[in-house]
Amino acid sequence: MSESPQPQPPSDDELREIPKWTERYARNRVLPTLVFLCALALYVLAFRALGEAMRRAHRAYQPGLCTLYGLLYLSLMAAWAGFGLWFASRARAIQRAVYRRDGEVEPAKVDVRKVGWFVGAMLLAAVMMFAISVSGTEMTERYIQPLFALVFVPAMVYGFYRVYGRSAPMMYLVPALVALQAILVVAGVPIPGIADEFWGLFVLPFAYMALAVVASHIYGRYALRRLRRLAHAPEANGSGGDAHA
């Protein structure tokens, strides 16, 4: 009867890779972010619908309706702030529930001071977008997304690099796709909605973020498989031993 070959124990170099893959797995447990993104998408749609309703009511000289929509608008903002706070307080519990079978693992804390520049740049991008969109010039329709990308892409790459380094490579899909979209817009490639203020600046980035979250989750599963192969203890096979290979 032939014996099945025993798996080779990992070498020292492979064992040294364990922290890297542990961190990669921990940083890519991002599936609960999809809940937040879906809620955000719903709120953006609701805000847009209410904004449109308010505009129409204003045009039709119906101050009562305008006030009602205004109140609804404020309630929606309060509900969004409430949801944000709820999600922040429950994020860990949601993650624990989603990844219950894997157990719990917490990546090293990120120093928020590291990403101050990133937050500043994002605020600048938001102010710039607002200023351009209210100016209503001819160039805004076509160039608002590329102008946004000019600030957003380097800020996001910098922010992600300071927070994740190379441990969550799939998150870089977001700035990469925003940059690609800007290039296509500037090149005048005729893709419907790509340069549109609503589709180009809200819907597509949401899609990019959702794609990056799903890709990161898949990468996290891969990292866990690598980790389990590297970290599988010799005792688990019943071989024991006092010193590693």
Place this chain on the structure above:
Amino acid sequence: MLEPDANIHQPTRLRIMMLLSGVAEADFNFLLSTLGLSNGNLSVQAGKLEQVGYLEITKSFVGKMPRTMYRLTDLGREHLREYWETMDAIRASSQQPAPIQEAS
């Protein structure tokens, strides 16, 4: 004579420390499923690391469920770094060619 730290050199304890060195903390189930050990074995090995001060074990409850979190201490991180330095030194010394004996 170079000697690696015996508390870390045991394969399971080395793996526990390497796993925890990549993150802030991890719970019992994560270590159990990743290492593929039995409950008792993991508890014994982690307990030994806690005894020498390399590991901090925190027990709490989430609702009615008990939760045991493991965290590498600064001392543990320092000893793990020294352990790999020692292993590198041992490897380097074993790879040095033996001095050639000249025939007199």
